[in-house]
């Protein structure tokens with residue numbers, strides 16, 4: 001089978017991880033990359049050996065050599081690009097969140113259904129080894145019936161103020177909360193039926209970034225499990241890691257705790273401070289990307305080559321956005337929000 005021709009739209013931080021993965025896979029070749037910023041597109045094309053680069057994503061979609069595209073543009077820009085890609089018959093791997101409204105997610109699913117294309121949302125924690133271990137404990141019954149979950153997925157203030165130029169168009173729940181909703185739906189195998197959230201907007205607004213500082217949410221699952229979820233964008237910038245990701249899962253027969261942020265597998269003390277370098281997300285092994293963040297992209301490649309459905313579907317993207325929208329509504333109104341089943 002020939003190598004699959006790939007296009008990458010969005011050549012920022014995460015588009016670079018897609019490019020690194022596709023460029024070292026024996027099954028793919030990057031045909032063209034696109035970014036609104038010509039310099040970024042040109043640099044990525046040179047670094048990862050793409051034949052072409054462009055500032056107009058339609059040129060990627062009309063290229064017959066390309067059968068699959070990765071879309072790694074800002075959260076609020078996914079919808080039109082995904083719709084155009086599906087309508088052009090390209091298989092699509094889109095970064096999380098699928099889109100920032102339920103209405104847009106439904107439009108995307110309708111376009112996927114009208115095409116023969118594969119659509120995958122890059123919720124890569126399904127490949128994150130500590131969470132795979134938790135899922136196995138839950139599925140085997142070792143923990144008994146899951147009663148209570150606590151998950152904190154937080155970023156330092158560096159992320160909305162210095163890393164993302166578009167933070168005011170997203171929020172801690174779209175950027176971080178969507179990951180957690182997807183993670184705990186997957187681990188429980190259950191659906192969220194009620195959402196209570198509070199948020200505050202003070203610190204970032206004072207810095208001119210019009211989005212929430214944090215959300216604290218309680219989610220109730222149909223089977224009775226409850227989850228407390230924290231998503232914040234204002235951790236201290238001098239925290240030892242750019243993000244904090246911790247989870248506690250308490251069942252009727254046992255409990256387990258995960259810390260994929262301050263795991264301390266490697267400790268580093270230098271003149272710049274203390275740090276715990278990444279050992280699992282994306283590690284460059286002499287030019288080859290290794291880790292769970294690349295494993296999800298490799299899974300998409302397998303699906304395209306085998307014409308099989310991905311482990312994370314457009315429906316997972318839709319439900320994550322439905323729950324995030326409910327978090328926003330609950331925080332705005334001060335009332336809990338009941339959720340109806342949105343997928344078959």
Ligand SMILES: NC(=O)c1ccc[n+]([C@@H]2O[C@H](COP(=O)([O-])OP(=O)(O)OC[C@H]3O[C@@H](n4cnc5c(N)ncnc54)[C@H](O)[C@@H]3O)[C@@H](O)[C@H]2O)c1
Nearest residue numbers: 010011012013014015034035036037072073074075095096
């Ligand atoms: N899976 C994860 O854990 C993870 C982590 C970080 C970011 N992300 C997601 O990846 C996406 C990109 O985030 P990032 O951190 O790489 O952001 P970024 O700002 O570094 O990169 C986004 C790039 O998209 C380009 N762009 C914007 N609109 C475009 C358009 N219409 N056509 C072509 N290029 C366009 C920008 O110029 C920029 O270079 C977001 O959806 C984000 O939530 C996922």
